[in-house]
Amino acid sequence: METTPHRAGHVAVIGRPNVGKSTLVNALVGFKISITSNRPQTTRHRLLGIATFPHGQLLLVDTPGLHREQKRAMNRWMNRAARGALEGVDAALLVIEAGRWDDEDTLAYEALKEAGVPVVLAVNQVDRVKDKTTLLPFLAKVAAEREFAAVHPISALKKKGLEPLVDDLLKLVPEQPALYGEDEITDKSQRFLAGELVREQLMRQLGAELPYATTVEIEKFELDGRMWRINAVIWVERDGQKAIVIGNKGERLREIGTRAREQMERLFDGKVFLETWVRVREGWSDDEAALRTLGYHD
Template sequence: MNCGYVALIGRPNVGKSTLMNHLLGQKLSITSRKPQTTRHRIRGIKTSEAGQAIFMDTPGMHSDEKRVLNRYLNKTADSTLLGVDVVVWVLDGLYWHEYDERIFKKLEAAGLPVILVINKVDKIKDKQAVMAFFAEAKQKYPFEQIVPVSALKNTNLDVLEQHIMALLPEGELIYPEDQITDRPERFFAAEIVREKLTRRLGDELPYAMTVEIEMYEEHPNLCKIYANIWVERSSQKSIVIGKQGEMLKKIGTEARLDIEKLIGQKVFLQLWVKVKKGWSDNERALQGLGFIDTE
């Protein structure tokens, strides 16, 4: 069987998390239209007759490193190239960005087989432009394959998966057949709450927030989850809570329903909103909130 690790890389908001979720046939990574929704490296494991692919969803690679959190996101994305067998580089259109030149250099240094994926291809009407971009891409880098897909609509994902499996080395299964991730359920509970916050709130606020599970209690017929939503300023706390607590109530209800789907059990979810000034630019605060990977 072919088994190995696959890094999904690219700039923020190109659809890496959506792509991994659809390749797995199950939602693991949270998604939104806002950049930098993914903050942690998440492994999604797919086992089939052809073998086992361990997909590594990563934060988007970006040039803004003004805060410690931004530097952490870039470091996490870069470190994913260590110890993988195949790289899938995701673009969301027929153009290169300035930061893509840095990605080329990282890939050259890594010396790994790379598949270029053009996502959201259903939005591109000019097929000749697609072919011209493919020819240009082949001149820029020796990609193993260039695959146009629509992750959201499952277009061409079977072809992409075949190319990935063909590049993975032969070997025994790394994880049990029925395992789909290496992250615990409490991690995904926090991520689901953060997804609802990100989708419900304005453009800037999600970047000043994080979610911490304070207590996760599993009982025979009920899972009790107590979570803190950390913001950086008192004014942000008021926005998250909303008028008479309505915003927080909506977020809590949406998150609870999704967590129940994930774990297949009734959930009691209690949310508190707390202020931790400057947490996103404080290394000690980030470590306390679980942002520093030890791998």
């Protein structure tokens, strides 16, 4: 009996901000490794999600959303990170929102065509489309005007339509053994993931007030017996922003810390003692040198 060859390779996950790229990577990996929120530009770093299946392994490069505006150093850095993710990949997964194609989707598609890799289109959030009769004409229009190896309507949140998507992606990567062990889920350290989980709570709880003025630095990350002891510094750009993060009598900061700690305990499968501080560093998000010291490396 002929067996299906095992395949493994790198797939860049590309799209405009806030189309569900990180949610899709988490769904395929089976663990939450990429932070999510309903705010654009939640993802700032390239992150490898390792999705292992019986017949293959997809190394999913989750990226910041590509966007046209590059007013600040942070925006320029995120665009470089997204485009840099295309180097050396075997295929790309372009994620768009069902029923919508705009200039930033075109920007992402053009970047993929420039890279010269086969592109699979994932049309996400189909569960939100009320009139399903509009979906097929939309898919047909998008596919007729561009070149895709395959087109898949999916819901990353509800994990619908993912199996055929995986099958088509595996067809585009080389025949070879798995490149990572079955128990590996990302190339990022636990220390990095801890910082991201704090930042996720900042984006979720303060996104409307401080969309991009915060970042997180982990100053201490130690295992003390069975307890993880973690110190996190939340950096803001002005004193007024510091007051917003701390909240009335420290309530907001405690809530951020509690929720981040709960997520860490799930991910690290152990107890966590988390301490958080808020400090001011003026203009860090528009300062290339400051970005590098805070972990934003090309």
